Amino acid sequence: MQVSRAAGPPFAGPPGSGPAPSSAIRAPQGPPPGARPFPGSPPPPSQPSPPFARPGAPLQQQSPPQFGGPPPAMASQPQRPGFGGLPSGPPPQVQRAPFGGPPSGVSPQAPPFGGPPAAVASRSAPLSGPPAAASYQPAPPAAVPQRSPFGGPPAAASAQPPPIGGGPFTAAQAPPFGGPPGSVPQTAPTGGLRPFGGPSAPSQQVQFGAPPPFGGPSAVQPGAQPPPFGASQSQAPPFMGPAGGNVPPSFAPPMWQGQGAVPGGMQPSMRMPVMPGGMPPNALGQGMSHASTPTMPYSPHAQVSTPSKIDPNQIPRPVQETSVIIFETRQGGQAAIPPAASSEFIVKDTGNCNPRLMRCTMNQIPCTGDLLTTSGMPLALLVQPFALPHPSEEPIQLVDFGEMGPIRCSRCKAYINPFMKFIDQGKHFICNLCGFSNDTPREYFCHLGPDGRRRDADERPELCRGSVEFVATKEFLVRDPMPAVYFFLIDVSMNAVNTGATAAACSAISQALSDLPEGPRTMVGIGTFDSAIHFYSLRRAQQQPLMLIVPDIQDVYTPLQTDLILPISECHENLEQLLESIPVMFENNRIADSAFGAAMKASFLAMKSTGGKLLVFQSVLPSVGIGSLSAREAEGRSNTSTGDKEAHKLLQPVDKTLKTMAQEFAEYQVCVDVFLSTQSYVDIASISVVPNTTGGRVYYYYPFSALSDPAKLYNDLRWNISRPQGFEAVMRVRCSQGLQVQDYFGNFCKRVPTDIDLPVIDSDKAIMVTFKHDDKLQENSECAFQCALLYTTVFGQRRIRVINLSLSCTNMLSSLFRYADLETQFTYVVKQAANGIPSLPLSQVRDQVTSTCINILQSYRKYCASVSSSGQLILPEALKLLPLYTLALTKSVGLRNDGRLDDRSYWVSIVSSVSVLLAIPLVFPRMIALHDLTSRDDDDSLVPSPLTLNSENIHDDGIYLLENGEDGFIYVGNSVNPLTLEQIFGVSSLAGLPNQLVLEPFDNELSRKVNEVVNEIRRQRCSYLRLRLCKKGDPSGDFFRSLLVEDKAPGGLSYVEFLVHVHRQIQSKMT
């Protein structure tokens, strides 16, 4: 049977549970919202106007030409003066050049941002996009933003797939395997049926599907579609593709809420439209009586003897989600089940936090530790406190309690939140975390309404919103909030200069300077190093900057107390000049040594008084000075006898030097990001300790290409400094009594058991918090989690971001499975695996990963599946992709046997802070075909549906892109039509393909599409993919094929084989 991906009712499984690649979440291109009402969905809302601001987004959309395209920036620079009629006053930065005729959608909104509050104005200005954008104006909706246009088919949240195509599945559609357990014959499915259509157990459909709680709103949304421009919240990732790296960015820096100088400066038009009344409350929690159990109906015997009987087309695979979901975090007094992290959704905060900010591995909390243990599942939160909101979401509101400071529980110091219960006419309130009864401060007193809530509850964000920010009072300040300090440190040793890495770094910094937050509190400094450390003092009215060399790299110091780090406004020009001259100045440098550790330390000393971001551009193995490293890799290779057993030792930091240094950095609020543009082993295992401890990350460009990498370097840097972030942060997660925080995982420094210190926390960083029971929770009560993050905005305001999540408690194992959050759980597994890599042999880590999967499935099989299904591999609906993901994980760069040490260390280092959204693609990449982009039917999304990751989908005449959020591998078959080659790459033959790929836009439809797609993916991933060309027959082609996780590989099973393996393991455990 074939269920074509494109045709017919879309795979009707509970889409939410799949890791629907976000490509699915594309706005409808053409028809305005409302044009595609779904059967059974509520009528479109009455508001005709576009409720959802998708401000800047479309404009950003318009910039694609620059994305990796020709450097329009060149042109745009001269434009600066030329464009007179800016809507906004601020001096345009290159790409901010206003254009004369803003799209209709833009003009009304632009002024608000163009207006005074300087910070906002300047930031929003870019949203107006470059002139090129004008071409898109006619169809603004088409240009709907990157992330999640509304109006897609209603993506059902979580487990409730709206009955697309009208109601429940018809019998014909119902996959035979999806039927009630055991009801399906074990024979191969007949044609037209999808035996593995994992989703859609009819019973489940019935149970949950009936009231489409989320489907409704989502269906509505499209109607409310027209994007209001000018909303400042667009998180537009600044990934813009200046080819060659010298192209100025065409993307505006993200405008993010809450940090702006004008908090809450939201457009009314952006507000969530009022949900049509009568929405049925979330049906979650209703009868689990017929636990849905998608099953895999084949017998073990069949499996063993003829595994081929499993139809590879029918096994569970992620489903592409194409619609936008509107998600209310709480409905009917209960937590709603959040949509899959990878789906596109718009959140309305009704008491619980936006799941982007914080989500739990399970949406109901087991009452006892035993129950949790039985389930085999982890209990953990993934917190991403600065996660980019959907452009249409309301920003987090800022609450200022003045002198009094935020109301807190006097016992556990938890912050006031919607779940604190006011009693006694409001005179007291009971802390939902510790149960303590507090007196209500007089200033905060308010009478209770008839419903027992405070009368002002709906007016006070802290009483009705899951996430809120408080202005910090003096008691939260140990010193004045720090300025935004950026110190750039560049390797200028011989190799760095010769490979072009130095020039690339200088150019990237130079361009990125204009993306630094504006204002008097933004400070910059710069240093270079080889076997000595060079600082530059730029406060010079006189001719030249001063270069100060610190030659003692064993015991470093800062050469000046002041003048090394200056307000950007005072030194911008000097800095640009200096950056221009650095590559020339060191052109003939013959010093091969690089004092990375010492240079960091010295820079740290220069920043010590304020803290800030230290961005290090390193190109070779640090060979001298403090924290110097040796080529352990070579040593590891040479004595292979011990090599295998102790191989993982090489993935541990070589010693404690850098760790100690990093802890000191963290203590003084210095965050280190390391950009490694190298062509050799640099011992990332040791180096990564520093960024990982200080809230930064490693960027890795290997092998560095002066041709193709500068653009990525620049975009990475730009995003690094312009994304939403906070400084000198301290975070603590509190939870209800009965649970306790077990541990924190992520990039931070922990000095006391309860808090973690984050010199910088940005929108890409996630922190995992694990919990354990220390008592029982009451069934039917709620278990609360509160994450409090005290931080300083880039504009120097001290705030506390409080994120609340309150979930029901349950004693039912089946509920745990039903409300399991696959992606979050799997992210947990990935992080645990990464954690284990440096300390265990790889095979052991892989075994652990596999057994985690098996244990969960076995628990489900044992306790939740009906007896009759004993012969089948039964997968809980919510976790049906767990085996696939697990398989992918064992084949990932981090866990595969072959592969360079640095690659593995790098993988480990990025996993440590990766968010749920990006963790899945990292191990389970997305593959799309590029060659037929023009010919394929125009479905709703810009990015075509992903192909299954097996080699059957790879044809010799095709060109494919496989991306994991970090890298993009473009595979070119052997017999590709030369015309296609010409169109995409500008070369006429395979032989003419360059090894170092720079994807340039050419003047043809296909090239445009390819660039659009790539740019779209870049936006989705907040990452400028590192594109690499893979050719069949080449090692690069072999590598590409090794990423096809469903294939059988030398070191791993095929997907089908793996399922068989898992099933067999469960069987043997059961008996």
Added chain:
Amino acid sequence: MSAADPSAAAPAAAADPDGPDAVRLTWNAWPRSKVEASRCVVPLAATVSPARVPDRSTAAPPPLPYLPLRCKPPCSALLNPFARVDFAAKIWICPLCFSRNHFPPHYAAISESNVPAELFPQCSTVEYIVGGAPGAPGAAGAPPPPVFLFVIDTCVIEEELEYVKMAMRKAVALLPEHALVGLVTFGTQVHLHELGFSDLSKIYVFRGTKEISKEQILDQLGLTGAGRSGFPKIPQQPGGPQVNGMHPAATAGVNRFLLPVSECECTLSTLLDELQSDQWPVEAGNRAMRCTGVALSVAAGLLGACMPGTGARIIALLGGPCTEGPGMIVSKDLSEPVRSHKDLDKDAAPHFQKAVKFYDGLAKQLVSQGHVLDVFASALDQVGLAEMKVAIERTGGLVVLSESFGHSVFKDSFKRIFEGGEQSLGLSFNGTIEINCSKDIKVQGIIGPCTSLEKKGAVCADTVVGQGNTTAWKMCGLDRNTSLTVFFDVSPSERSSQPGHQNPHLYIQFVTSYQHPEGQMRIRVTTICRKWVDGSTNTEELVEGFDQETAAVVLARYISLKMEMEEEFDATRWLDRSLIRLCSRFGDYRKDDPSSFSLHSNFSLFPQFMFNLRRSQFVQVFNNSPDETAYFRMLLNRESVTNSVAMIQPSLISFSFDSPPSPVFLDVASIAADRILLLDAYFSVVIFHGMTIAQWRNMGYQNQPEHEQFAQLLQSPHEEAQMIIKGRFPVPRLVVCDQHGSQARFLLAKLNPSATYNSAHDVAPGSDIIFTDDVSFQVFCEHLQRLAVQS
């Protein structure tokens, strides 16, 4: 007895008291035995100025463009006019060891009518050019350029820094084009400026708190193995870092940090323009962090790498005390005062010994490299000269102490070292002095700006004074004025005391080789011949040969050394006893009859010298800071006898309508209302207007044509003072004051307090009194007479 008439000494001083040899001895006739020598009280010593340029009036022979002849070892004395020459046999007999030496073949033409210059009797001092000059025999290429490495303190207020910059600009303009220049600035940290880097101002920064070895400095500068061509390369240390340079080919080593003035004038002037006061914040209640020690280490290390063996000077401009790192003399906490003499006495100066040790090490390094440390200290506070003394003195460096970089003492002195021509200091480098002498004479050591080369030989005496136990001394820097005091001992050997063989003459030969300011290496030979005095009774001859000025200076230097070296040394008592012994031995008197006492004219000034020495800054150190004392002593030790005498006993000249300018007694009684007095105390020159003169001047009579004479009277002491100032380095402080003015203390402090408030009643009108309890010279002499004649 009364003080000898000062006017008697004046004409002698006007001529060249040092003679063409620039050697003066305390005794020009020497007793033959140790016992007799000790009975002379004043040690047998010579002061020698090895690089002195004789007055133009003296017809000095031009330097000889060939190598000198040497006696056979171990004597190795150079051929000199006192040698006996057998022209027929072509043999010369060394007057010191009596060895016979054959003339080499190129002296074949020698005959009675054709003698080489070094045998001319008037050529007791002769110079040979032995290399360096173009075309000269043995010349190895062009002479090395002079090297100046400036070390500038930036922990000073803006105003002071401006003065420094001004002085520096002048200095740079005065430097010869080919001179190599380097620049180190320091405050909390040390900045070594790479002048050969044109892209931007490039500075190596060294931390001020950490003692850093020469090797580390070289490693960190990437100078290891980057020797200059023509100089021995330092072997590359295995495993050391590579050359640290951006354009290694172009800027390796010396060219990066030391550049000819012609190439870096622009860079330097930019640098000076942009030079700022130290940017490190100074907390309230604290001194600025100043790392003088490390700065000097770095400078020394740099020179050691680039210029070993070539003459080079480190010129340090210091504006305050070293407060961190090695060489620290006081903590940064202002509540801790800088050490005083009292602290040093009580051992309550916690940093002193450590700092001295550090500078001692620095001195050793500099000496081994042949480099000079000059210090220009300009601060109201002490800068640590007392600790640095060892490094300055051992290397033969110059030192100037003033209150401010804006003060003329600094400004004019600083300029002087770069000036050429007539007034040039004749700064020479890399000197070595060897002393050869007749068999019975031993050398105890030298006081003065030099370092022992630890070359032991037969002439070394058992007792050591100053830099001893050697026959050769290093003088990294020397100039025309540099003067050394050599202490001798007489130790007759068996053979020489044989009657009949006794040579009535003694010979001492000073052989100095040095790098002349023009670049060539020269050898200067001075051979002197003096008489032996036989027997113990013959005091007449001894008295005839006594040089009281030299004796006073030698004693001053000797006790200064003793005061530094010996704890609890009572200088006053020691001086008094010496003087009494001397007077007992050489005075004419009847026992126990003070009134019968008289002294030979060769001794007549000596008691007065001693009286003033007792009261001088050299003995009464508690009136000064340790820095000042160190400064005074360093100058005392390196100046000529004439100048040193002025330090001990200033000269006083009176100007009045009545008489031509004439020396007057250094006595308060010399003050008169209608006189102008000019005091030359070496470190300061005071013009003192009597009350009446001052009044007239204030009324402006000098501006009236009819009182032109008065204007001239006013003018002439100034002219005289300028004469003194012009010829002196360091430039003395000029004080112009009026009677009863506050500045008058500069004069009064030096005067004999013959009239004090105790004797105010018999003061002549117009004269003055001194508020002191010190005894007057009169009283001093009475006591001396009484004690000298005691049996």
